[in-house]
Amino acid sequence: MTWWKFSTQVDPDFAAIVDAALEKRDLRVEQAERLLTARDAEFHLLLAAADAARKEDCGDDVSYVVNRNINWTNVCYRGCSFCGFSRYKHEAEAYEISLEQIVAKASEAVARGATEVCIQGGIHPNRTHETYLAILSAIKKAHPSLHIHAFSPEEIDFSQQKSGMPLREYLLLLKASGLGSIPGTGAEVLDDALRETLAPRKLGTQRWIEIVRAAHEVGLPSSSTLLYGHIETPAHVARHLEILRTLQKETGGFTEFVPLGFIHTNTKLFQEFGARPGSSMLEDLRLLATARLFLRPWIRNVQVSWVKMGPKLAQMGLLAGANDFGGTLMEESISKLAGAGHGECLEPHEIRTYIREVGRMPVERNTLYRILRRFEETETKVAAADSVAEGFPQQSNSEKSHVAESAEAKTLASAFPIANAVELLG
Ligand code: SF4
Numbered sequence: 001m002t003w004w005k006f007s008t009q010v011d012p013d014f015a016a017i018v019d020a021a022l023e024k025r026d027l028r029v030e031q032a033e034r035l036l037t038a039r040d041a042e043f044h045l046l047l048a049a050a051d052a053a054r055k056e057d058c059g060d061d062v063s064y065v066v067n068r069n070i071n072w073t074n075v076c077y078r079g080c081s082f083c084g085f086s087r088y089k090h091e092a093e094a095y096e097i098s099l100e101q102i103v104a105k106a107s108e109a110v111a112r113g114a115t116e117v118c119i120q121g122g123i124h125p126n127r128t129h130e131t132y133l134a135i136l137s138a139i140k141k142a143h144p145s146l147h148i149h150a151f152s153p154e155e156i157d158f159s160q161q162k163s164g165m166p167l168r169e170y171l172l173l174l175k176a177s178g179l180g181s182i183p184g185t186g187a188e189v190l191d192d193a194l195r196e197t198l199a200p201r202k203l204g205t206q207r208w209i210e211i212v213r214a215a216h217e218v219g220l221p222s223s224s225t226l227l228y229g230h231i232e233t234p235a236h237v238a239r240h241l242e243i244l245r246t247l248q249k250e251t252g253g254f255t256e257f258v259p260l261g262f263i264h265t266n267t268k269l270f271q272e273f274g275a276r277p278g279s280s281m282l283e284d285l286r287l288l289a290t291a292r293l294f295l296r297p298w299i300r301n302v303q304v305s306w307v308k309m310g311p312k313l314a315q316m317g318l319l320a321g322a323n324d325f326g327g328t329l330m331e332e333s334i335s336k337l338a339g340a341g342h343g344e345c346l347e348p349h350e351i352r353t354y355i356r357e358v359g360r361m362p363v364e365r366n367t368l369y370r371i372l373r374r375f376e377e378t379e380t381k382v383a384a385a386d387s388v389a390e391g392f393p394q395q396s397n398s399e400k401s402h403v404a405e406s407a408e409a410k411t412l413a414s415a416f417p418i419a420n421a422v423e424l425l426g
Helices: 003-008 012-022 029-035 040-058 099-111 129-142 153-163 167-176 192-198 205-217 234-251 281-295 311-318 334-338 348-357 381-389 407-414 421-425
Strands: 061-065 067-071 116-120 147-150 179-181 222-228 254-261 324-327 361-365 371-374
Touching: 012 029, 012 040, 012 281, 029 234, 029 281, 040 281, 061 348, 061 371, 067 099, 099 116, 099 129, 116 129, 129 147, 129 153, 129 167, 153 167, 153 205, 167 205, 205 222, 205 234, 222 234, 222 281, 234 254, 234 281, 254 281, 281 311, 311 348, 324 348, 348 361
Parallel strands: 061 324, 061 361, 067 116, 116 147, 147 179, 222 254
Antiparallel strands: 361 371
8 A cells, every 4th residue: 555545545624633733733622522533544643643742742751650559448339330449348348458557558669669659549438537637647757758649539529528628728738738649530531411320429520620620729730530431422532631621721730641441340330331341442542642632732741551451552552642651550459350450560670661662761750740760771681680579669780860850840830830839849
C-alpha cells in the first residue's frame, strides 16, 4: 500500500480535527467524540498525532513514581455496581487494618524508596473524620517528608459530613494534618444519568466538582480519572473530558489524567447489568490519544494504568500520547478483587525496562511531577537483580542520577495560581 492510499482513507473532517489539536486549538466535545470512534487509517493517524503532541508537550521522558497503595479497609455499603472490592462488615473477606499497620506499611514503603503513599478505602459506616485525620497524623509523625496522596472525593464527602465542618475548613484541616494531594477517583463517568447505574449512592457530578475545586483552591492538587469500558458511550467520555478541562482552566490543580479501564469479572455491572467486559485495545489507545489531543495544553500529563492494561499494552499507550507510567504500587487490592490479573507491584527497574523498550527515557518523579532522578544509562541485568535483592531503593552504579529542577514542576506551579508554589513542590 502506498502512503497516498493510506491518506485517502482518512475523512478530511477527521484530519481537520487532528490538525486543530496539533495547532493547540481547543477541540469541541463533538470533535473528541469523533476521535473516540476512529478506526483503520484514522486510528493510526490519531495515534501518530497524539504521539507527536506528546513529544512536543513532554519530550521523550517517561516518568513514574515509587509509591505504595494502602487500601485500609474494604468495608463499604455504597454498593457501586462496578466495584469488586467492597464487602459488608459481616462478610468473611471484610477487613480493616489498624493505624499501627498503616504506619508499618508506610515505613516499609519508605525503606523501599517510596516518596508517596496512596491511601484509599471503602466508606466504613462506623468511622468518622477522626479516622481520616488520625491516619494522616500518624504517617506524618513517622515520616514527615513522605507525600500523602489520599482520600477520594467520595471519602472527603463522607468524612466532611461526619465532621460537621464547612468543606473548605475541613480540607484545610486535612492539609494541616499532612494531606499532600488527593486522588481524582470516584469520578467514574461524570454524568448523573449514568451514575444512577454505576454508583447510585455515591456523590453526584456537581458535588464531585465542588470537592475537587475546593481542594485545588486550598492547595491540594489532584489527579483526574475516568472509568471506561462498561456502559458509557463516546459522547459520555467526551463530555467527561470537557468537564475536566473546564475545571483545569479554572484551578490548574490537576496533575494528570489517568484513564482507568473497567475490570469486569467480579462485578454486578457486568454480571447483572450487561456491561461490556471491559474495553478493547482499540478503545484503550483511542482514549489515551484523544485525551492527549483534547486536554492539551491544559492537562500536561497522561498516564497509563499498567494495573488495568497490563504492562505490554501500557507500553503501547506510551506510543499513543501517554508520558507517564504511574506508580510501583507495591500492593493493589481494588483491581485485583475485581478480577484484574496484571499483578500488584512492578519494581522500579522493571518499569524502567518497559520504558526503555519503547525508546524513551525513564525518569523518577514525585507525586507533583517534580523529576527526582534521570536514568540516562542502560541498566545491566546484574544491576537490576541487585536492586531487587536489596529491596530496590538503590540505583545501580551504572546509572547516572541527579536531582533536577523539573520543567513539569514549574509548569504545574505556574498553572496553579491559587496555592503557594513552594508548598506545592515541597
Ligand atoms: S467504589 Fe468505593 S464507594 Fe463504591 S462500593 Fe467500592 S469501595 Fe465503596
